[in-house]
Every structure is written in structure tokens, then in C-alpha cells.
Amino acid sequence: MSVYWQLVQVFAVLSILGFGGGKGIIPQMHMDTVEHYHWVTSSQFAEFYTIGKLVPGPTTIFSALVGFAAAGIAGAAVALAAMFVPSSALMMFADTLWLRWKNADWKEVISKGLAPVIVGLVWSSVFAIGKGVAHGTAAYAIAGVVAVLMLRTKISAPVLILLSGAVGIVALR
Amino acid sequence: MLFGAISATSFGGGQKASVRRQVVSTHAWMTEAQFMEGLEFAQVMPGPNILNLAVFCGQRVRGIPGAIAAFAGVSVPAFIIVLIAGALYFRFVSNAFVHAALIGCAAGAVGLTLGNAIELSVDLKDDWLNFILLAGTTLAVTRFHASLLVVLVVFGAIGIWRYRARKTRSIP
Numbered sequence: 001m002s003v004y005w006q007l008v009q010v011f012a013v014l015s016i017l018g019f020g021g022g023k024g025i026i027p028q029m030h031m032d033t034v035e036h037y038h039w040v041t042s043s044q045f046a047e048f049y050t051i052g053k054l055v056p057g058p059t060t061i062f063s064a065l066v067g068f069a070a071a072g073i074a075g076a077a078v079a080l081a082a083m084f085v086p087s088s089a090l091m092m093f094a095d096t097l098w099l100r101w102k103n104a105d106w107k108e109v110i111s112k113g114l115a116p117v118i119v120g121l122v123w124s125s126v127f128a129i130g131k132g133v134a135h136g137t138a139a140y141a142i143a144g145v146v147a148v149l150m151l152r153t154k155i156s157a158p159v160l161i162l163l164s165g166a167v168g169i170v171a172l173r
Numbered sequence: 174m175l176f177g178a179i180s181a182t183s184f185g186g187g188q189k190a191s192v193r194r195q196v197v198s199t200h201a202w203m204t205e206a207q208f209m210e211g212l213e214f215a216q217v218m219p220g221p222n223i224l225n226l227a228v229f230c231g232q233r234v235r236g237i238p239g240a241i242a243a244f245a246g247v248s249v250p251a252f253i254i255v256l257i258a259g260a261l262y263f264r265f266v267s268n269a270f271v272h273a274a275l276i277g278c279a280a281g282a283v284g285l286t287l288g289n290a291i292e293l294s295v296d297l298k299d300d301w302l303n304f305i306l307l308a309g310t311t312l313a314v315t316r317f318h319a320s321l322l323v324v325l326v327v328f329g330a331i332g333i334w335r336y337r338a339r340k341t342r343s344i345p
Contacts, residue, residue: 087218113336161281
């Protein structure tokens with residue numbers, strides 16, 4: 001089976017299951033791309049995820065980097081297309097089909113009903129990404145401080161990541 | 174259709190507010206109410222919210238070609254930027270300075286995800302069962318390698334059933 005087809009299989013499934021804006025797919029993506037196919041190492045996965053948070057646009061754009069590690073530029077394009085096209089197509093068709101049930105509160109029921117699962121998956125993402133970050137007091141301290149700053153201040157996500165990088169140069173080298 | 178793509182490019186920043194400004198205020202392609210409905214819809218459907226929202230707006234304004242233009246408008250610039258970032262990554266990752274910075278950045282990204290997890294958990298506090306489902310999901314995934322599909326179907330079905338039940342009968 002060609003690597004392109006494997007990329008399509010992995011990312012198209014993640015695309016369709018990407019409820020909650022795609023926040024919940026990280027653990028499964030880690031399982032598939034790191035543990036099963038070994039396209040990237042655990043630390044590469046964490047670093048690509050970080051790049052995804054740093055660049056403009058959806059975080060899941062980093063699937064292009066996973067595709068790149070697996071099969072070069074073509075792999076990047078295939079992975080990204082498989083990640084973005086199915087959910088967008090669903091959005092297009094669902095729009096034409098379902099918009100008629102305007103009164104129905106299905107949107108609220110689905111998003112509120114799935115919310116605890118999505119949040120559980122976000123917690124799982126913390127562990128999945130955490131695996132790829134060098135363990136040690138400094139790394140834990142950075143993560144803890146960033147979590148507090150994110151919750152208590154209005155400093156933007158990319159700025160917090162870049163500040164962490166600066167601390168990393170001093171503390172982790 | 175073309176200006177659908179042009180304006181979608183400005184979506185790139187990922188800010189819903191800027192999309193709203195473009196489609197509601199600047200171009201008056203849809204009303205505030207239509208936009209809000211689209212936003213709700215974009216959030217509940219799978220996929221990145223910003224991409225879903227762009228596709229929704231594109232489709233409403235110019236049909237299928239509009240949706241395709243909006244899709245391209247969001248994903249192509251993001252793809253190019255992430256490829257450039259990736260090229261820099263592979264070029265410099267072996268440098269000790271860069272690598273230390275990257276590990277620091279990754280620790281920061283873990284922190285952001287942790288903050289996000291805490292914030293979202295607090296939002297679930299109106300029903301204790303939410304925390305059972307949350308813990309069940311986390312345990313199933315991290316300890317037992319349960320697949321995304323399985324947790325969505327099993328815990329998601331319970332969550333949806335519970336929410337509907339609480340909504341209609343107001344279980345305390």
C-alpha cells in the first residue's frame with residue numbers, strides 16, 4: 001500500500017471525526033502517525049504541533065508537516081487535502097441538506113453533548129504532546145507557567161510559545 | 174467568486190471577528206443573523222471552525238464555486254506558510270540553539286493545551302456526569318489506546334442522551 005494512500009486513510013478519518021473544531025483528534029493522530037506508521041517521532045510530532053499553533057490558520061495545518069516527513073512535498077499536499085477536504089465537503093452538503101431544520105436545536109444538543117468527550121480528548125492531547133517534550137523540571141515549569149498565563153492574562157498564544165522558546169534557549173540547552 | 178477567494182485570504186489570521194467584518198460589514202454578503210447561524214453550524218460540524226465558516230460563507234454567497242474559492246483561500250496560504258516553517262525546521266533543527274528553543278516552544282504549546290483543557294473543563298461544571306465522561310474518555314484514550322471513533326460513539330452517545338434528557342426534564 002503506497003504511503004500516499006496511507007496518509008489519505010489516516011487524515012480523512014481524522015477529518016470526518018474532527019468535532020469540536022478539530023481539538024479532539026490529536027491523540028488519535030499521535031497514535032496513527034507516531035506509534036503505528038512511524039512517520040514522525042514523538043518529539044517531531046510535538047514540535048510540528050507547536051508550529052501548527054504558531055502559524056496563522058487552523059492548528060491542524062501541521063498535518064502537512066507530518067505528510068512532508070512521510071513523503072516529501074507531495075505527502076504534505078496529500079495529507080493536508082485529506083485533512084481539510086472531507087470536513088469541508090461535509091460542511092457544504094450538510095449546509096444544503098440540513099439548513100432547513102433551522103428550528104431544531106440539534107446543533108446545541110450535539111455540541112453540548114459531545115463537549116465532555118472533546119474536553120477529555122484535549123486532556124489526552126496534553127499527555128500525547130507531553131510525551132514528545134523533554135521531561136524535566138524546566139519543561140514542566142514552562143508548561144505550568146504558560147497554562148497560568150493563558151488563563152489569567154490576555155497574552156496571545158503565539159507570543160506565549162515564542163517566550164517559551166526564549167526561556168528554552170536559556171534553560172534547556 | 175474571485176473576490177470570495179481574495180477576502181478568504183484575509184481569513185488566514187484565523188479570527189472569526191475579522192471574517193464577520195468582511196462578510197457582514199464590508200461586503201454585506203449576509204446579515205448578522207445569517208452569519209451567527211453559520212458560525213454555530215461551523216462549530217458543530219467536524220473540521221476547523223474557521224475553515225468551516227469560510228466554506229459556509231463562500232457557499233452562501235456564490236454557491237459551490239464560492240465554497241471552493243473560500244476553501245482555497247483559507248488552506249492555500251496556510252499551506253504555503255506551514256511549508257516554509259517546515260523547511261526552516263528541517264534546515265535548522267540540528268542546531269543546538271534552535272533545538273533548545275523548539276523544545277521550549279513545545280513545552281509552551283503543552284502549557285497552552287493544558288490551559289485550554291482546564292478552561293474547557295470548568296465550562297462543564299453544570300452536570301457532574303460530564304466529569305465522569307471526561308475522565309472516562311481520558312482514561313480510555315491514554316491508558317487503553319481507545320480509538321477516537323470508539324470514544325466519540327460510546328461516550329458521545331451518553332453525553333448527547335444526557336444533555337437531551339436534562340434539557341427536556343431538567344434533571345438536577
